[in-house]
Amino acid sequence: MEQINGLTRGSPKRRDFLVAAAAGTAAALVLPRFASAAAAAPNASTYPAKAFIQKTEAATLQAMFGTSTVTASPDVKMDAPDIAENGAVVPISFDANAKNVTGAAILAIDNPFVMACAYKIPAGTNPAISSRVKLAKTTQVISVVEVGGKLMSTSKQVKVTLGGCG
Amino acid sequence: MKRLGAAVLLSVMICPVVALAGSATKASADHAIASAQTKMKIAASNQDQWIATVDAFKAAKAAEQKGDFAIAEAEAKHAATLADLSIAQAKAQKKLWQNEIVH
Amino acid sequence: MRLAFIALALTVSAPLAQAASQPDPAADMKAFQGxxxxxxxxxxxxxxxxxxxxFSKSESDQWKQIMEFPPYQFAVDDGKKLFETKFPDGKTYASCFPNGGIGIAQNYPMFDAKTGKVVTLGIAINRCRVANGQxxxxxxxxxxxxxxxYMTSTSDGKPINxxxxxxxxxxxxxEAGKEYFYTRRGQLNFSCASCHVQAAGMxxxxxxxxxxLGLTAAFxxxxxSWGDMGTLVRRFIGCNQKVKSEPSKPDSTAYRDLAYFMTYMDNGLPESGPGARP
Amino acid sequence: MANQILVHAMTSGDTTTVEALVKHPMDSGFVKDAAGKIIPAHYIEVIEFTHMGKIVLTGYWGPAVSKNPFIKFSFQGGKSGDPIGVSWVDNKGETATTSANIM
Structure with missing residues (x-):
């Protein structure tokens, strides 16, 4: 049995966060017919829907980036757990050591649809994003970044054991 | 771990053994259901009603409604058996729980 | 002098007069934590x-990442709004609790001498609603x-009392809560202690x-696995179902007493609810 | 409660780090409810982050993004007090927007 030494309560950021959270609570639900009023609402037509219904890595990348040629690269770093504590919430983050990254995607090969999420990264934004995804079962997770129309990636096996007790 | 083993053994011992009674009637099924109900009340008062008992009892009631008296009687008897086991468990635990206390 | 002597004699003889079965919560708690x-x-x-x-570095790493923006934050915000919303009679929840309900969650469950029953924070909230016609x-x-x-978040870090x-x-x-905790039940013949004392950390x-120990502090x-918030009672129901035992009613005496015993065992630990778990 | 977005933006040197937690069920369309009926897919498709009105990140999400999604990223520039805007649109055409100032 693994026993960690001196895990202190809560995460160090939690307290700061609780104070900060109050600032950002005023969000409005805007129904479609009022959408014109919300100038900032994103344009749904830009959604690459085709990329989200593919069942293979190659087809997903082709639909998303227009190419399925991808090179494994040590310049793409990914942080994903070895064993997911719950498949419904798996923290995944990537960090690319590259300039002029324009896009990125996270793929889970054994999910019903391979694509989990994708990003368009404008100049000035760092190619490092953390998010939480669902994994249906133990799977290879791939982080892909797009640089000058070419794709680089890194991958990791994440074990998913669904359990109820704890 | 021995205790866990014992628990598994217990659960194996009480796997459903539903034998269809030969000549069940509405009266015999109703009697079996009433008898199961009495035992289940005792189990519940001991805070130890098993989910399987309730499931078997529900199946008995449903079969009785449909007129499947043989199934109703068998399920009710099964529920009664499970209720008996849980009552025995609860009785034994009235003393045994003290062995588990952390000292 | 004589009075003092009698008093002394009483204190000395008291433990002898009490049978071994007499509940001694303080001693139980010391043994439990020890x-x-x-x-x-x-x-x-x-x-x-x-x-x-x-007990697991991989899980605690994932947890730390999740706690950067805890998933219960919406519940705390929603809870605060509900807590501050007036009942039709103009009163709020604050009127039902000491210190306006702020920083007091660590004192629950409480024994209510009037009804002779244990009152959990959830039951106290419902009592407040009923008192105000809700x-x-x-x-x-x-x-x-x-x-x-929300109420628990205002007690963050306060010792459970x-x-x-x-x-x-x-x-x-x-004593009833203690018995419930250690009593094996259900078709699988498990007690709360089977999993959370004898197999704890496994x-x-x-x-x-x-x-x-500490289990109640994060509620x-x-x-x-729920995908949303749940109270300690929700967990009791889940645990009972897992050992194939019919759960009790959420406001049953059995669950009130169990919460009373378990939370008392956590006395002195810092309140850390709401929490996040797999 | 209405759809909410919690945003937390902090600047350190040249870098502004943005964290957001978005209230959304993100139903995948593969899960059944208690009655055994499929819960229809309902998920955010596009989420956009702006700094002073300029887009700093566009996210395309599918049903495999977790319920109540969390995202953290950073960009160059940004000063304390600058507004960060967040908005999303989901597959049912619902949208939500919010803004928060960099701390």
Missing amino acids: YFLKQFPKLPLAAYVNGPYN KKLKLTVGPLADISA VVIPHNPKALAAY HLRGDVLSPA PLYRS
């Missing part, structure tokens, strides 16, 4: 509020869990079994 401290010598007492995360809420999930989450008064009914409730399938809880 058991875990001896079992896991590297873990300080306050760390127990982190439950399973003391319907009771579900004790397991939803708005009541959100209100509890459950009191068992010298009242035969209070002691009986405590794996049950993919999950680490939380030690019973209400956002569990990823």
Whole structure:
């Protein structure tokens, strides 16, 4: 049995966060017919829907980036757990050591649809994003970044054991 | 771990053994259901009603409604058996729980 | 002098007069906490509020990432709004609680001498609603869990302080909770203690079994497997179902007493709810 | 409660780090409810982050993004007090927007 030494309560950021959270609570639900009023609402037509219904890595990348040629690269770093504590919430983050990254995607090969999420990264934004995804079962997770129309990636096996007790 | 083993053994011992009674009637099924109900009340008062008992009892009631008296009687008897086991468990635990206390 | 002597004689003879079966919550708590401290010598007492995360580095790393923006934050915000919303009679929840309900969650469950029953925070919230002409809420999930989450968040870090008064009914409730905790039940023949004392820190399938010590401190809880908030009672129901035992009613005496016993065992640990767990 | 977005933006040197937690069920369309009926897919498709009105990140999400999604990223520039805007649109055409100032 693994026993960690001196895990202190809560995460160090939690307290700061609780104070900060109050600032950002005023969000409005805007129904479609009022959408014109919300100038900032994103344009749904830009959604690459085709990329989200593919069942293979190659087809997903082709639909998303227009190419399925991808090179494994040590310049793409990914942080994903070895064993997911719950498949419904798996923290995944990537960090690319590259300039002029324009896009990125996270793929889970054994999910019903391979694509989990994708990003368009404008100049000035760092190619490092953390998010939480669902994994249906133990799977290879791939982080892909797009640089000058070419794709680089890194991958990791994440074990998913669904359990109820704890 | 021995205790866990014992628990598994217990659960194996009480796997459903539903034998269809030969000549069940509405009266015999109703009697079996009433008898199961009495035992289940005792189990519940001991805070130890098993989910399987309730499931078997529900199946008995449903079969009785449909007129499947043989199934109703068998399920009710099964529920009664499970209720008996849980009552025995609860009785034994009235003393045994003290062995588990952390000292 | 004589009086003092009599008093002394009484205190000396008292333990002898009391049978061994007389409940002694303070001694139980010392033994309970001591058991875990001896079992896991590297873990300080306050760390127990982190439950399973003391036992798996991979899980605790994921948890730390999740706690950067805790998934229960919406519940705390919603709970605060509900807590501050006036009832039709113009009063709010604050009117029902000492200190306006702020920073008091660590004192629950409480024994109510008037009814002779244990009152959990959830039941106290419902009592407040009834007193102000409102319907009771579900004790397991939803708005009541959100209100509890907010109230508990205002007690963050305060030592848990459950009191068992010298009242035969209070002691009986405590003892009943203790018996429930250690009694094996259900078709699988498990007690609460089977998993959370004897097998604490071990794996049950993919999950680490939380030690019973500190377990109540993180409630209400956002569990990823629930996908939302739940109260301690929701967990009791889930645990009963897992051992194939019919759960009791959420406001049953059995669950009130169990919460009373378990939370009393956590006395002195820092309140750390709401929490997040797999 | 209405759809909410919690945003937390902090600047350190040249870098502004943005964290957001978005209230959304993110139903995948593969899960059944208690009654055994499939819960229809309902998920955010596009989420956009702006700094002073300029887009700093566009996210395309599918049903495999977790319920109540969390995202953290950073960009160059940004000063304390600058507004960060967040908005999303989901597959049912619902949208939500919010803004928060960099701390």
